[in-house]
Amino acid sequence: MALCGAKKDGRELKIYENTDELSTDLADYIAELSENSVKERGVFAIALSGGSLISLICKLCEAPYNKTVDWAKWYIFWADERVVAKSHADSNYKLAKDGILSKVPVIPSHVHSINDTVSAEKAAEDYEFVIRQLVRTRVINVSDICDCPKFDLILLGMGPDGHVASLFPGHSVLDEKELWVTFITDSPKPPPERITFTLPVINSASNVAVVVTGGSKADAVHLVVDDVEPDHPSLPAKLVQPTKGNLVWFLDKAAASKLDGTKFSE
C-alpha cells in the first residue's frame, strides 16, 4: 500500500515499502489510464523510457492485466531512445520488446520505434514526422493550448543527476520550445547519441508518471520535490510540470528517504 498520496507543487507522491508494491500499483495505474483512454478515445497512446522503468512495469504481462488490458488499442512510443540498432543491448526498444511487448498482444504496427539506420538528427526528425501524422489522425490527441501532441501517458525514469528522458542538466535542449523531438550526441550517460521528447511535449501530456527507485536517487528526489535551492540550475526532473495534465511520482522508500516534511498516511 502506498505510504502517502501527498500533493507537492502539483505532484502527487506515492511512496512504497518496496519495489514489488510499487510495481503492483504502477501496473494498476497504467491499466486504469488505458481503460479510461480507450473508453474516451478508442485508443491509448503511451510513451515509455528506458532503464529500470521497464522491469518496474513488467507486472503488466501477468494476470490479470495480460487479459484485461485492451492491448490492441495501445500505440507505443519512446520518450527517449538511444541511437543504436534495435537489436543492440543498449536499445530502449529492445529492452521494452524483450521485457513486455513480446509477451502481450500489442499490434506490431502500433509500436513506433525510431529509425535506427540514420543519424541521431535524422532519427529525431523522422520520429517527429511520424508523431505529427498520428496527431493529425488523432491516434495521439492534441493539446488544448498549443499544437503539441497530448500523449495519454508518458512514463519517465530519473537518473541520480535529475535527468529525465534524455534531457540532462545544463543541456541546451532543455530550452527547446519548437521541436517535439530533438537529439543529442553528447549524453553524459552512455551511449552518447540519443533522441528525446522535448519539455513542451512532456508537459502537454494528459498524464506523466515519474518512477524512481533506489537510494542513489534520494538526493535528486529531495532537490526536486522539496524544491531545495529554487534558483539552482534547473534539474530536468523539476521542469516536468504538465500544464493541464496529472503528474504522479512513484517512489520506493529508499528513493524517498531524504524527503522532508512529508506526512505519510496509510
Ligand SMILES: O=C(O)[C@H](O)[C@@H](O)[C@H](O)[C@H](O)COP(=O)(O)O
Ligand atoms: O534511455 C535512458 O537512459 C532512459 O530513458 C533514461 O532517461 C532513464 O529513464 C533514466 O536514466 C533512469 O534510468 P534508471 O531507472 O535505470 O536509473
